Amino acid sequence: MDIQRCKKRKNKKSELNKISYFFKLEDYSNRVAKLFSSAPFGYKKGDCVAIFMENRPEFVGLWLGLSKLGVISALINTNLKGEPLRHSIASSKALAVIFNSTLEPTIGQIKNDLDKVQLIIDADKHSTIGAVNLNSLLKQTYPDNVDCEYSVASEDTILYIYTSGTTGLPKPAVIKQSRYYGGASTFFRAAGLGANDVVYVTLPIYHGNGTLLGIGSAITVGSTVVLRQKFSASNFWKDCIQYNCTSFIYVGEICRFLVNQAPSAIDRAHKVRKAYGNGLRANVWKEFNQRFGIKCLEFYAASEGNCTMLNLDYKVGSCGFKPLLTRLIKNVYPIFLIKIDEQMNPIRDQEGFCIECEVGEKGLLVGIIGNEPTKAFNGYANNPEASKKKIIENVFKTGQKAFNTGDAMVMDRFGYLYFCDRLGDTYRWRGENVSTVEVENQISRFLNSKEVVVYGVEIPGQEGRAGMVSIADSPNSIDLQGLSKKVKEELPSYARPLFIRFTAELDHTGTFKAKKTKLVEEAYNIKIVKDVIYYFDAKIQIYKPLNKEVYEDILSGRIRL
Template sequence: MTVSASDRAPAAPHTIGLLDWIPAAWRTVRTDALLLLKGVGGLLRLRPTKLGSIGQTFATQAARHPERPALVCGERRWTYAELNAWANRCAHALQTAGVRPGDAVGVLHDNRAEVLAWVLGTVKLGAVATLLNNQQRGEVLAHSLRLTRPALVVVGEACAEALHSLPPAERAALSAHWWWDGETSPPEGLSWTRAPLAAAPSHNPPETAAIRLHQPAFHIFTSGTTGLPKASVMSHYRWHRCMSGMGIMGLRLRPDDILYCPLPLYHNNALTVSWGAVVGAGACLVLARKFSASGFWDDMRRYQATSFCYIGELCRYLLNQPARPDDRQHRVRAMIGNGLRPEIWDAFQQRFGIDHIAEFYTASECNLAFINALGLPRTTGLCPLSFAIVRMDMDTELPVRGGRRQHMSRVNRGEVGLLITEITPRAPLDGYTDAKATEAKVLRNVFKKGDAWFNTGDLVRHQGLHHMQFVDRLGDTFRWKGENVATTEVEGVLAHQPEVAEAVVYGVTVPGADGRAGMAALTLRDESAPFDGAALASALFAQLPRYAVPLFLRLRDDHVVTATFKYSKVALKREGYDPIVVHDDLYVLTPGGYVPMTGDIWQALSAGTHRFD
């Protein structure tokens, strides 16, 4: 089945024509011409082989504007000069410990200022900051460390549980040095950071000036489509492209702006998009420890924020809060993020009075980005570089090739297809740390012999005038609560439960919610034994991030497999949790565990009124 204009699409497709584009472009140029020119100029000057780095850009801002506020976290505040000096001490301490250019340095912290200090200090040396997901535990965390082989790992005391999920012997095998970055005494086997930081100088390390833009800066982990996390490589070049394209040209911050970030710094939305926008403008970042829907706008007022970053589910949470008289009593004029669904776009913008929504599209491993620089509604914006939206076969989830040369074909305006981005010298593919995983994402001979394109794995709508709208995620990985959920990772945990013989995991749509919720089709080892939904839920919460725990279960006698012994998920996804078409036993997750699907729950789900914790 080839994707057509009506498949997997919003109810009211939104296309863009000249009558939309021209007024929006005129308003944008009239109000922000200088910032647009600055952003475009920054993009044009960037070349992967040129000297330049994140550390050098930050040090330059600190030298020009030392007393400007750079970072706020809770009650603590740092100027550009203070944060630069702190990062320099981190860099010199790491260097004394033996960290050299190209080495990876793991950062395992919750959301706090220390993350930025260690990351900035690491990249100033030409080393690579490995942003470890603080929700990972055990084998998943160990896998992330094996992918990146850090020379040293810095651990915050709020991440003690993650640390202790790795036995001491395994920790020693994964990295030679483990540093404890906390107020309390370090656990056995870890060195305290207090001594090396206290002895470290605060001047800029000379190595920073020798870094070239194409060199790697971060490792950001993504679930990918094969199950366990992949480590995508973020170069200094891509960070600066985001700074100029998304931050300066898209969000258009000014030096007196304050951007509030409630997202974790191990996400590129926070570390690259948000922090890049702030540094490019010489503005201030307010870093929240975690997101709170009920306290969000109180924080906006408390910190006098003028902008914030988001993911789509965050916006839905805010919109679902009871309306308040002070919903528009704030200084916020702009927001930047991805995943704001078309069906709530207008309601969100109108209720909270946000002038400019800089929706964007990219991925940690993608070589291009789209940004809604013109402020048009319900679009991820445009990208000036080469991309294509091609026809897909949804049964095989592969692009359609045809004709004598077996080339792909583009969809028409208004239709949905697979987004692919051309790999060129101006848009190189940094890929993953695993070369085979990178090559698996490259499509070759797409429109002509010898060309190469990155397969994003995302279905998007061609809106016209180089704009597109995100529709859905292909493959086994699906997004829920703003996180990528890898089905094979969840299947692996389920397979280790004593009562489970086989498990197939997939994503299903839930009315009124973004992304896809997890569902697992299970066969049990002993079908005559009573199914304990509370015990299984408890075990899954102990071994998986909360967002990865399936919300629905389907108990089956056996599973359909393909000729190559792969589980067939197409029918499972289509049938979902509808008791009318599914004749197996269905269960739904509640605070008390998995309970049988009832007519009342089904009706609430269908109406979009059922809520999951």
């Protein structure tokens, strides 16, 4: 196994190519294990260390080394800042947070709120916030005789990978050893790839796709991984050609960005045979395949869930397949679509059990929970209440439990499943899950606790749903310039609402929850919405009134948000 890194230097004068062979990564991870098992750290099995880093080989070496001690690595989203970042670190109960120099200012902003958390910087320079220097310590560590009393067991936790979940701030999903190694090798081999393949990884490796499917292909199968710090559409095929890549991992947005690039002579000059990922829309899928000559293996999975599906024969638009045999012998592959009401709650029969959907009927995807690793739901770390909310009780019989994906799908008569929508309080934009509750809390705070409701709306030609917020107030009462500045400073780019609707009052349920169904349906359609709507002008980074001309330009794609 070797991991290649291709990263732009800040001066942009040249490319820095850093090759980390297996034995080098092994040496580095052994140094990490030796360092953190010794004084002054003395970390042991069950402890947790947060890793807050951009894509780099050291990121992998850190969690590999910590795993040799049984120490859990919490992989923190590098887009987070302020309270969401503090919460993510705190919720993992991490004893330390390791970060690289470019993220030092972000950590510095919450330093005083990280109670008893050791700050460790991976850099060659002195820390400006008093963090311990990792590089200096590793240079003084000799790993020849790493004494690890800890023995790896399949049901031990190796990572926390964060997900927004259905409500609230990011939650650490528990990833067991069996899930990581089993999942990584299964996906890679299902794609028909092996040790001789070179996988291009541009997704962040704090993300499940990047670290499990990307880095995991090298760890479990022995492939080569080309790791880029950040996705670049203009350099994508150049990198693939330079490093002889044969495969890459995607989310739907990546394929759309590539399709939207101007046609080039190098569109088919690469050696990429297959790509695997999720969220690829049918229209982009067809164009991508025809233009670049690459087969796309679409799958469905969730970091914390037990519903994993593969589309092995490249059926355009489908995210998975359920063979006829497994539909007849239901305990073989216990993944089902169940009927739900308008409030997204399971509809039950007279005996109180869930009802399976008919072919062609939209329903909620659930996975029956069992003891086997592929059927287990390991929940969220240190959050039993959030874990319980993801479980549906008494599914088809008394005592039977299922994991609630929160995703609506439909299955055709052949067994292919098609993603319809993400239900509940999250939506997906720019390849990231966005918690509506988190964004609502932030914006409400900006507006002195005014009532707001956040939801996702579709924009023609773009994957996922963009953020929209309805505010129960008049635009004349809001400092829109100040709000624009706060949204930009406090929220990751993918979580920033692109539309604002000002309304006299918000409609509520009997339990005082804001009703979102009608708001989602009306979206930013000024032909039917009488309220004032603003949109976020990306060029000048401020909210501006939405008029009919701009509305039509957004629908036609002449204005990109």
